[in-house]
Amino acid sequence: MKVLLLIGATDSVTDGNYVRLHNALIARDHEVHLGHTAGLGLSKNQVTAPTWQPITPLVNGAPFDPFEHRDIEGFDLIWVLALGLRGNFLDTVQLLFNLETRTRVINSTQALMYLKSKYLLADHPEVFHYPETHASTDAAELLSIIQREGGRWIAKPPAGSLGRDVYLLTADDANAQVILDAMTGHGSGNYCLLQRWVPEIVSGEKRVLIAGGKPVGQYLRHAQTDHRTNVLVGAQAEACTLSAEELAYCEQIGQFLVQMGANYVGLDLAFPWVIEFNVINPGGLNTLWELEGLDYAPAILDALDF
Incomplete structure (x- = not known):
C-alpha cells in the first residue's frame, strides 16, 4: 500500500505519532511518504503537496531531506496528522475532500469538519452522554447562564486543543466577565462554549x-x-x-x-x-x-x- 502521512512542517524529525506510525507501516512493507499539510495546493486541477519518502525508520532529531512538491492523488491512503494553519482550515478540508473522491483519507473530511469542534457531540444523546453545553458570541448571555444556573462551568473555544484557553468559572468568580469577554473576542463575534463541569x-x-x-x-x-x-x-x-x-x-x-x-x-x-x-x-x-x-x-x- 502506498501511504502519505500529512504532518506539520519542521526542520527535523520530532518524536510523535507520525514517527511511530511511519516506522510500523514500513515494517509491514508499505511504501510510506511524508507530506506537509500546510503546503496542500492545486496544480492543473490535481491536489499537490510537498512530500519526501524516507526509506529507513525515522529517528528523533534527524534532519529531513528536502520535500518536493508533487501530485498526491496516486496514494492508496492519505493519513492526516496535522491540519496546517488555523486560518486555512476550510481550504485544507476542501482540498482533502477533492482527494476523498479518489483515495481513502483518515480521518474523513466529515469527521475533521464536525468532530474537531464540539457542537456535534451535543446532538447524539442516544450514543453517549455529553455535559450540558451552551455556545454563544455574547459574553453577557454566557455570564447570565452561570449566574442563573449556579455551579461550576468550563469555558473553552469550540475547536481548541492542548488545554489552551480552558477556564473553570463560577458565579462568584470576579474574573468571569473578563474571561468571557476575551473568549468572545470583545464583541468581534468569536464563539465560546460554556459546559457544565462534571464531578x-x-x-x-x-x-x-x-x-x-x-x-x-x-x-x-x-x-x-x-x-x-x-x-x-x-x-x-x-x-x-x-x-x-x-x-x-x-x-x-x-x-x-x-x-x-x-x-x-x-x-x-x-x-x-x-x-x-x-x-x-x-x-x-x-x-x-x-x-x-x-x-x-x-x-x-x-x-x-x-
Whole structure:
C-alpha cells in the first residue's frame, strides 16, 4: 500500500505519532511518504503537496531531506496528522475532500469538519452522554447562564486543543466577565462554549485510543496544577484499564465514529461523560510507551487492517 502521512512542517524529525506510525507501516512493507499539510495546493486541477519518502525508520532529531512538491492523488491512503494553519482550515478540508473522491483519507473530511469542534457531540444523546453545553458570541448571555444556573462551568473555544484557553468559572468568580469577554473576542463575534463541569472528572479523565471502531489503548490523566487534565499543561498520566462497562461503552461509541469516517480517534472520557474527541493526530502513543514500554502503533494498524 502506498501511504502519505500529512504532518506539520519542521526542520527535523520530532518524536510523535507520525514517527511511530511511519516506522510500523514500513515494517509491514508499505511504501510510506511524508507530506506537509500546510503546503496542500492545486496544480492543473490535481491536489499537490510537498512530500519526501524516507526509506529507513525515522529517528528523533534527524534532519529531513528536502520535500518536493508533487501530485498526491496516486496514494492508496492519505493519513492526516496535522491540519496546517488555523486560518486555512476550510481550504485544507476542501482540498482533502477533492482527494476523498479518489483515495481513502483518515480521518474523513466529515469527521475533521464536525468532530474537531464540539457542537456535534451535543446532538447524539442516544450514543453517549455529553455535559450540558451552551455556545454563544455574547459574553453577557454566557455570564447570565452561570449566574442563573449556579455551579461550576468550563469555558473553552469550540475547536481548541492542548488545554489552551480552558477556564473553570463560577458565579462568584470576579474574573468571569473578563474571561468571557476575551473568549468572545470583545464583541468581534468569536464563539465560546460554556459546559457544565462534571464531578466525575475529579477521579481523572481517560484518554482512549480508538482505531477502526475498537479501543486499542488507554491511560488515566489527573489534573495537578489546575483543573485541566491535559498532559502538556502538567497533568499526571498513569496506566489504567477499562472496566467492562467502559469497554462496552467505548465500543458503542467506536461504531458511531466509524460511521462518521473517524477511524483513528482519541476519546477523552470521564465515565459516563464524553468530554471530547481528538480527530487530528490523537496524542497518546508516546505516553503509553513511557507508561507501559509498549508501542501501540502495530495494534492501531491491526485494528485498521493495514
